[in-house]
Amino acid sequence: MSSDQNNLNNILVIIPVLNEEATIKGVIHDLQSHGLYNLRVVDNGSTDQSVAIATQTGAEVVREPTPGYGQACWQGLQNLPHHIDWIFFCDGDGSDDLSKLSKFLDQREQYDLILGNRRATPTGRAAMTATQGFGNQLATRLIALGWKHRYHDLGPLRLIRRSALDTIQMQDRGFGWTVEMQVRAVECGLRISELPVGYRRRLGGRSKISGTLSGSIQAGIVILSTLGQLYSRRWRVLPLQQSDPVPQKVHWLWLSTLLLMAGCALIAPYGDFSSIDSFNRFYLGTAVLGLGFVLSWLVQRLSAVWFWAVSIAARLLLLPMQPGDDIWRYLWEGRIQNLGFSPFHLAPNAEALIEYRTDWWSQINHLDVSAIYPPLTQWGFRGLAALSTSVLLFKVGFVVADLLICGLLSHRFGHAKTLLYAWNPIVLYSFAGGGHYDSWFLLPLVAAWLWLDSPSRPKTPKQITISSLLLGISVAVKWISLPILSFLVWRTVRQKWLKWVPVILLCVCLPMVITALPFCLEGSCPLVPTSSTFVTHGRSAELIPHLLGNIDVLRWNNWTYLIPLGGVGLWLILKSRTLGQFTEAFLGLLLILSPIIHAWYFTWLVPFSVMSRNWGTRLVSLSVFVYFVLPFRILTQDDFSWYLSNSERTVLWLPYVLGWLWTLKQQSFETEMPAIGSTHPQKV
Known part of the structure; x- marks a missing residue:
């Protein structure tokens, strides 16, 4: 020594x-x-x-x-x-x-x-x-x-x-x-x-x-953020050389991974939009996150371990984020059910509920409106609230469904293609960060699609029946899935399985009926608050309704948009060859026609983009973050108009429309409907 x-x-x-x-x-x-x-x-x-x-x-x-x-x-x-x-x-x-x-x-x-x-x-x-x-x-x-x-x-x-x-x-x-x-x-x-x-x-x-x-998550955020900053510094100082022995495609994978982790870490503390500083930092983080997502499009192959490690870690990083205000209604409606009250009959500000108000009660949106979420969703809220009225617990519930969707898609399409969903910025924000429950209705909807459109499974009445039951579960979680029933009925008729039509209808309606019965008190079933502004003439970041806003009958009656939607839906039924094609096409056009648009609504399209590689969905997954100027204005300027400027609306919608048209141009709509369906359709 x-x-x-x-x-x-x-x-x-x-x-x-x-x-x-x-x-x-x-x-x-x-x-x-x-x-x-x-x-x-x-x-x-x-x-x-x-x-x-x-x-x-x-x-x-x-x-x-x-x-x-x-x-x-x-x-x-x-x-x-x-x-x-x-x-x-x-x-x-x-x-x-x-x-x-x-x-x-x-x-x-x-x-x-x-x-x-x-x-x-x-x-x-x-x-x-x-x-x-x-x-x-x-x-x-x-x-x-x-x-x-x-x-x-x-x-x-x-x-x-x-x-x-x-x-x-x-x-x-x-x-x-x-x-x-x-x-x-x-x-x-x-x-x-x-x-x-x-x-x-x-x-x-x-x-x-x-x-x-919470301490572990905060430490993880700091560590991953530090890695992102160090890599950013290294990228500027030490660019990759041609002699680098690691294949170039691997560089895209780890660069995408680092940016994705850094982006999640950067936005996690700034979900409250309560100041210009938090708003700017949120947008800086989404820019980093978005760049990581774009680079993931170049990834041709990755292991299951890598896929799941990053997918889970990104969601864990966002769990502590300040959620959107919808989650307080979820907690409230679950809580009052466990107290013996129906959220469909009593709005949060009802007199009968005054003594049960919590310290977060004032954060509930639309205090004078009763429940708008379908009955199976209410059962889900009730189950989680029975364990704890915890934001973290509810978020975990949404993320579990989200990860199950990742599993279904990766099983069918492979891990690399599924990155369009698993590493998608708006998906990551909506379920793990913002705490929105839409993953619950997407999970059975995606399962119904993949079950029926499986290339290895022969098309039989039994297959359609199982998909119909899964669709029924989706409808009982969010009403928006109901029109998809029309495609299943048409497909059954086209195959001349007429005696199965009542079975299909029963399978779709059964989950809704069974879960709604406990809320139907003395013959009253107010499952939709039809008199609320949200239902009658509410507006939020819309496209077509904004362009037609000068027509009074359209401005003050949201139901009028059901007419063109129905017409387009019938046309899509005739043109679509698979359930996946129809569902993506219908949901895509629904968003264009809908008077009410929130950022997380675009997550409805993302699972189907794994199949279609739809450029419109890819691009809007980035441009949709302009939407968050709306809650920022509410919190910092008391501006409750919920109105995007023309330039902001253009930033949101133009990439979606152009991407859709570009995909249409790549493949013939008559044969494959690629922009809103599959570029590799499965023959019936």
């Missing part, structure tokens, strides 16, 4: 501390038993006896009132004595197993950065929470994809040469400190080693990160 290795006086140990009075003494004694006496405890705002105990035990204490792991580490690096050549970082909570510390110290001659790998030991893996394990694997895989160096952990135990730390020039002041150090070490060409280390549950106090779901 060299004299430098024997000399431990040139090592400074930095220990960030926040309320670790139960453990800090043991950690300090453990370090001292290994010959380390230059100990600097950085107090990050403790309110217990941590500082006093650390001082009494022989450590130097410095204070850093600004919260943040990186901030504490950075403060610990200030005013370093001249003789210090190495910095050792460890936690003060007793979770780091220091029994193998001598092996760390023996590595100093060969390496510049020595890291503890908790996942390399059975005790380490067992002590890490599932959230920690998932987050570490995701982050280290992303580093491997972006920088071609395979780390195995982002643990706190690390020894780094002082000169190497000067070269790295750390910028992060939060929980991204560890990941920035490891990425920059690769970029700077440092000699890196990972050693197996033990790990244990913290011996005292409570973790500020892994101890809570």
